[in-house]
Amino acid sequence: MKSKSSFRAGTSRLPRTSKLYKSDSSKWGEFRDAKAERDRDEEGLLYCQDYLLGLPRCNIGSPELDCHHIVGRESRPSLYFDESNLVWLTRDCHEKVHAHEN
Numbered sequence: 001m002k003s004k005s006s007f008r009a010g011t012s013r014l015p016r017t018s019k020l021y022k023s024d025s026s027k028w029g030e031f032r033d034a035k036a037e038r039d040r041d042e043e044g045l046l047y048c049q050d051y052l053l054g055l056p057r058c059n060i061g062s063p064e065l066d067c068h069h070i071v072g073r074e075s076r077p078s079l080y081f082d083e084s085n086l087v088w089l090t091r092d093c094h095e096k097v098h099a100h101e102n
Contacts, residue, residue: 024080031081032067039088049087053097058090066094 045061079085
């Protein structure tokens with residue numbers, strides 16, 4: 001069974017197991033949504049940045065993609081709100097990245 005990530009542009013959910021859940025969930029939602037607005041093209045699409053993580057480029061654009069931390073939030077909390085540590089991924093690409101990490 002595939003695990004479901006709750007990180008999607010336009011939502012403000014963090015896993016309840018995250019140490020950052022209670023203190024930063026609303027800040028994260030606002031931060032991520034503002035980033036999504038800046039990163040959308042003129043048609044309102046975000047594009048998968050899988051190639052930045054060494055995956056084959058899927059070239060998918062969508063109004064909502066998962067926002068992935070390159071360096072995990074638990075290992076480097078100081079990078080939690082660092083835009084240079086974030087990439088947009090499709091759900092499939094996000095699951096591939098996390099499957100590869102484990």
